[in-house]
Amino acid sequence: MQQDWWMALGGGAAIGLAAAALLLFNGRIFGVSGIVGELVTPQKGDLGWRVAVVLGLLAGGATLLIAYPSAFSATPVRPLALTGIAGLLVGFGSRLGGGCTSGHGVCGIGRLSLRSLVATMTFIAAGIATVGAVAAMVAG
Numbered sequence: 001m002q003q004d005w006w007m008a009l010g011g012g013a014a015i016g017l018a019a020a021a022l023l024l025f026n027g028r029i030f031g032v033s034g035i036v037g038e039l040v041t042p043q044k045g046d047l048g049w050r051v052a053v054v055l056g057l058l059a060g061g062a063t064l065l066i067a068y069p070s071a072f073s074a075t076p077v078r079p080l081a082l083t084g085i086a087g088l089l090v091g092f093g094s095r096l097g098g099g100c101t102s103g104h105g106v107c108g109i110g111r112l113s114l115r116s117l118v119a120t121m122t123f124i125a126a127g128i129a130t131v132g133a134v135a136a137m138v139a140g
Helices: 002-026 032-037 047-067 080-096 101-110 114-139
Strands: none
Touching: 002 047, 002 101, 032 047, 032 080, 032 101, 101 114
């Protein structure tokens, strides 16, 4: 258990450092839904750093898979198609709602934004309600 705590701390610190570096060196907020969403129609000069962030996220996941494979389930919890649809819905919802947990929860709260605090509390409440509703539907 002690190792899990250190790994969570390390992961959180890495996310915080990445967000701070993007803001410091690029003047951009580390909101993944916005970064990925704007890849479809990037503004001039935005494509390179957006692609670099997405590739960095994928490389981080691949590195974790190689270094700590037990962090990943051997069998999928849900079918891959359902997981993909859920991911697209989350991405659509975060764009519709004006931000995601990385933009609001990591960067916005760190900047003491009231809007981000309210958005993050809403994300968490909606997540709790969704898990409860899905668990109730699956159970009976």
